[in-house]
């Protein structure tokens with residue numbers, strides 16, 4: 327493809343061989359266009375072939391293929407899940423999120439790393455609580471989440487070979503995830519589990535529900551940690567802001583929203599051209615990778631503002647959580663979890679040097695490397 331022929335709002339990235347989309351108008355078209363799809367279309371493949379035995383375990387590849395977003399159950403799963411991942415359901419978890427954030431903030435060591443010692447445990451356990459997982463299962467489910475997140479990142483980097491130890495660990499973790507899922511379906515209680523019960527009648531076994539639990543853990547925890555770490559760096563750049571947040575003179579949800587608008591956890595939203603199409607104003611061949619630049623689209627309507635003043639555009643005008651059919655299922659909850667985590671953190675006497683925060687922006691999902699802090703003596 328030839329760079330000079332590109333219409334405004336599009337750019338051909340020669341290094342990565344992909345089309346960049348930079349404006350809200352073109353992003354809207356790309357995200358709603360039937361010729362441009364989210365990824366591999368597996369809807370023709372038989373679910374029966376993908377399904378492990380009830381007492382077995384999927385291979386790593388099989389597990390990712392069982393995800394509802396890539397198989398032919400997408401529409402019924404999406405319809406049922408959207409009914410329960412609402413702003414109201416998220417709000418019903420608010421007290422639980424606050425209690426968990428406060429518990430982890432109170433347990434902070436005198437010095438350490440906020441991603442490891444605070445945001446990781448708080449955002450993991452609050453996600454478990456929202457799904458309706460009892461506390462006794464949290465330590466084991468944390469192991470599931472860590473392994474699934476690790477393997478998913480490897481998959482994104484193109485790693486297809488796994489060591490024998492990794493394969494064994496995966497099988498153990500999968501058997502646990504399946505038995506936990508069956509227990510939760512039998513007697514757990516939460517809006518998510520009500521939806522999961524309805525969905526479990528669609529297949530002969532419950533592996534699709536176990537895969538769904540795994541998928542939700544993978545989808546949400548890391549981007550929430552990233553969003554929180556970036557927000558912390560920006561909050562502590564303004565020496566007055568932690569105190570203003572603590573005193574209620576600034577709003578943690580608004581600050582987080584603006585930080586995520588400027589520095590979204592996902593740098594791009596990817597799509598793939600399935601059929602020849604001209605919808606973006608240029609001829610696109612099947613197989614072309616389309617990368618919608620989240621920050622460019624977010625900032626097109628209003629330039630970056632001081633996060634202390636909040637987000638100058640409406641939440642529906644940002645692309646941080648996607649748009650259209652595949653809009654983030656967990657957006658309501660993620661916004662609340664991140665804001666609650668920040669609100670409880672500023673209540674502790676945290677000292678933090680923003681220039682020591684390390685966030686790797688190399689891959690599509692920014693990755694937190696270090697958020698070092700110390701606790702000051704409380705007077």
Ligand code: HEM
Pocket residue numbers: 364395404542543545546547549550553590591592595596645646647648649651652653654655656657659660661664
């Ligand atoms: C700050 C945190 C988060 C960010 C920035 C984020 C961002 C996104 C984005 C941009 C998409 C759209 C992807 C696309 O169109 O290809 C998406 C989809 C999705 N997200 Fe999130 N997400 C976050 C947290 C969560 C949480 C907490 C959950 C689950 C509880 C979750 C579950 C999902 C799911 C299941 C999808 C796929 C929806 C579909 O295809 O219909 N996300 N997310």
